[in-house]
Amino acid sequence: MTIVLDVENITMRFGGLTAVKDVSFKLQTGEVLAVIGPNGAGKSTLFNVITGVYRPTAGNVHFNGKEITGKPSHEIVRRGIARTFQSSRLFSDLSVIDNVIVGMHSRTKTGVLRALFHPGFSRREMAASVRKAEALLLNSSGDLFEQRYRPAGALAQADRRRLEIARALASEPMLLLLDEPSVGMDDNETDALINDIRRVRAANSSLAVVVIEHDMRVVEAFPDHVLCVDYGSRVAEGGFDTVRSDPRVQEAYLGKAAAHA
Template sequence: MAVARERLSTAQATVQPGALLQTIGLTKSFGGLAAVQNIDFHISPGEIVGVIGPNGAGKSTFFNLITGLYKPTRGRILVAGQDVTGKRPDILLRAGVARTFQNIRLFQNMTVLDNVLVGYHTRLKSRLVGDILKLPPTRREEREAERRAFEVLRLFDDRLVPHSYELARNLAYADRRLLEIARALASSPKLLLLDEPTVGMNPAETENAIRIIAKIRSADLAIILIEHKLNVVMGMSNRVVVLDYGEKIAEGTPREVQTNEKVIEAYLGRKAAAQAAAMLDRRDALEEAGQ
């Protein structure tokens, strides 16, 4: 306990003033097993940060924590300097954090357009009386929402617009992933969390998804990207954070991370890392001997 408090206090010393989202000592355990441990993380407006790590490293748990699906066991979450630790998902969305899911969670039986309109939910001001009486402001607002929804759909070239009135479940797999992004974007987030946006896509679809993500990034929109395809993360991210066994083991530019010993170890396994180190040692020794 004393250790934990100390950690927290040292972490507090490093509150980042300009950060859009910051986590301090974020920890989540399930029945004593820490899925995410002591993570200090921050992202600034306009930044793209990649989060990588082997399976079960705690990446999705991390997302669930910062979107309020899980309550943290310890630690704090700040959005634009405001403490939102333990707040509900809908409050976090209002604070500007929107997400997609690793296993697509669209509203399958709603149309593509309606899915996006649900994303627009928090921007609508109409309440019960307006909804029932269909007052002119409500009608105006609904028209405006629909217009905005098409605007968002159009960002995805012609992948989604032609299917606007079709059910989400009838879309092609890759397009469903894109629709999840569209739905999240409709809430005009400040921070977009993409949980493996290209998983299961073929190279051409992946290419297209990357292009679209690049297109939606802007100075006001920060993106955290969980991705298994290392070339995708390394190519898009300003910064990469590596998780292993729930802990942050490395952080830096894509180049720094790629050469980090701990990262190689995490990905290739300790034995492989040891072998690699031994091989390097032997080469060094041979080189020395040769000289």
């Protein structure tokens, strides 16, 4: 097995606040890692460090054996890491399909705006992009394909989350980072999301996924490798059953969730 992502001793401070404290983990090709932990634990900050939004205060990140610590986000996307955001970053005035096409070209030299509007973008290239985008939309649960000419801003919440994933996949990543993809989804939509992730992995067995999740349904569906963080630090790591039964995890996270159940 090859290590696709190696996060070593990452610390991220914002002024006096330590959002991530000495966190390390490794991810193998084709593996799914679920990251859990209460609000404010530092999960999204970890994604922001991996994707070059922030340069960490300490530590480093290797992707495919090469150091990417602090590299610009567009460079990191180009190397094969795609992400979704906890709060939607879709272009709400653009159509569903154009949002996917934008994702496709975030990796090419052509660039986002030129891809859509540059006259040099040949009709054949455009037709190929449209077909690829349509295939991604057809692959998603729900009816994104049928809604492909609607503005993204008009979509229901669950469809917006699905579209974000389709757009991330459009860049053909080797590593997909999903930040709370089930937020705003009901149980049926969450089950469909789980199936979507499974289908994507079945089609590309080398794709590695890190999913930040609050919904234990999703974590249980990918139980092999779970990392729990709290107050920026790693609390536990291992299989879902091991992590779930760790008293520190129950105290940090599951206890709180159980108290609300």
